[in-house]
Amino acid sequence: MPNKIANRKVICDVLMEHAKTDKDIVVLCSDSRGSASLTPFFNEYPEQSVEVGIAEQDLVGISAGLAACGKKPFAASPASFLSTRSYEQCKIDCAYSDTNVKLIGISGGVSYGALGMSHHSAQDIAAMSAIPNMRVYLPSDRFQTRKLFEALLQDQKCAYIRVGRNAVEDVYTEEDCPFQMDKATLVRDGEDVLLVACGEMVRPAVDAAGILEKSGVSASVLDMYCVKPLDREAIVRQASKVKAVISIEEHSPFGGLGSMVAQVVGQECPKTCVTMALPDSPVITGTSKEVFDYYGLNGEGIAKRAIEALGK
Incomplete structure (x- = not known):
């Protein structure tokens, strides 16, 4: 339910x-x-x-x-x-x-x-x-x-x-919700691509990992709920294992999670780094889901960008 x-x-x-x-x-x-x-x-x-x-x-x-x-x-x-x-x-x-x-x-x-x-x-x-x-x-x-x-x-x-206005689909359960203050949570471990997301974008990232798995792509999902202080160690640890890094956020493409992740990856373990965010313009009119779907900020859209980033 x-x-x-x-x-x-x-x-x-x-x-x-x-x-x-x-x-x-x-x-x-x-x-x-x-x-x-x-x-x-x-x-x-x-x-x-x-x-x-x-x-x-x-x-x-x-x-x-x-x-x-x-x-x-x-x-x-x-x-x-x-x-x-x-x-x-x-x-x-x-x-x-x-x-x-x-x-x-x-x-x-x-x-x-x-x-x-x-x-x-x-x-x-x-x-x-x-x-x-x-x-x-x-x-x-x-x-x-x-x-x-x-x-x-x-x-x-x-x-x-x-926090958002509406209820969001669960990422965790009451019995299984790992949490350490100011430390990102590794929701899923993978070897091909790293998906770093925050807020309401974490659930779509998890969905994308499931879609990618069916295509033979192994994806890590890092829940970066702590945007500041940023868990640099977690980013480097997971990014070092994969071929590409994709950040997903409900935010402008400038100065948010994507910019921070790209900075860390560029400094510590350079590789393909993609930022998925809202456009640098007023967004379309619609519900959150309609907006996310329109801009590809959903499981299917994230999986597609991951495939492109991997050159497959």
């Missing part, structure tokens, strides 16, 4: 579980508690909730102030606005000031579909990764999202986490 639980709901569940005993946890929203699936938290813990309205800069600034007072703020807002309108606050109030603010970019990538470029976040990986002291995470499914937030609750450093 297809998964119907969105990553954003899992975030709410984890925060509610811990808020029972940890009164320092504070959730802040910018008129986005419904979109973030955080309404249950606001209802259950009103004294640990802050609604700032449509004011993303205030959202981040207030969160940093709370963190400076010893609180553990989790600030949720659409990724398209959080990563642009409040960029200076993310840079100065959170990263430069070294405050324990967890920035949750909801409805990331092209989740908003028909609302177009104004609501899409195809630049946030590049923008947030460029800020010193800012970590960037894109969990691939509900099980990894839970593991990530359990870990984030235990540290005191700022981070940006991007």
